[in-house]
Amino acid sequence: MKQALSFLKAGNLKPEKGFCQVHWEDEPKECYVYLHNGEKHCSRCYTKALNKRSHDEWLQFRKADLHYAAHLPKRYEGQRFMATSDDQKAVRMTVKAFVDAVGQKDGWCALILYGGVGTGKTLMASELAEAVIDKFDLSVRYCTAKQMIAEIQASYSTEGKSEEGEILRFVQYGLLILDEIDIKSDSKNAALLLQEVINRRYNEEKPVVVITNQTFDNLSQHVGDRIDSRLHENAFVAAFTWEDFRKNQSSN
């Protein structure tokens, strides 16, 4: 890629008669060649480099779009989850295994990040979202469960939007990350919407990440049996067992 780009940037593409360094064996005849760093390249090389550049530019734009559409919290942008203890290293390994499973697209899987406040769950989720976008070019959406429900419910009073359309949107993301999934919903409708999105993603074999302050064993009391059961199938479970980072930061 670098070679192709530097070829285009050269600015000294003066054609002259000669043999192309790359294609002379296929076409052992003299043609117009472009001189670049003392090498001779034919118009086929030049077109290839041009196509590659436009593809690379397109990929760059697409990745920027995917990062923007993921709605990752700004405060964690470019931040890395530091894994120093064995427990933190184990979390990192679990998350890596999940990311690999997402890349292989081999069916439903769920990552559960659970633990106390300030232990780095949202940070870890943001980092993994960036990896999924960069490595696999997949669409990702991060939001709290409450936020997702509010977005779907906003369709009830917005012309041109429908509940079905909004649910579909949350089903179609390559990866959905739902933070604070245990927050008690204030209405039956909210609980049903959460259940509907998880169930449809499960049926479509689209992975989810859920984040909670509850233990995995306790989750059913907060999200109901139907969601809890699905989250237990092909589950990658990461327990954040250490102290609140926010408190550690302020005492240092």
Ligand SMILES: Nc1ncnc2c1ncn2[C@@H]1O[C@H](COP(=O)(O)OP(=O)(O)OP(=O)(O)O)[C@@H](O)[C@H]1O
């Ligand atoms: N492993 C880590 N390495 C570096 N910084 C960390 C780590 N864990 C947490 N932090 C920092 O601590 C703060 C809290 O992290 P974060 O918001 O991800 O916690 P959380 O588990 O999502 O908390 P809550 O349950 O309250 O939402 C952030 O500023 C984050 O950058």
Ligand SMILES: [Mg+2]
């Ligand atoms: Mg958080």
Ligand SMILES: [Zn+2]
């Ligand atoms: Zn050539």
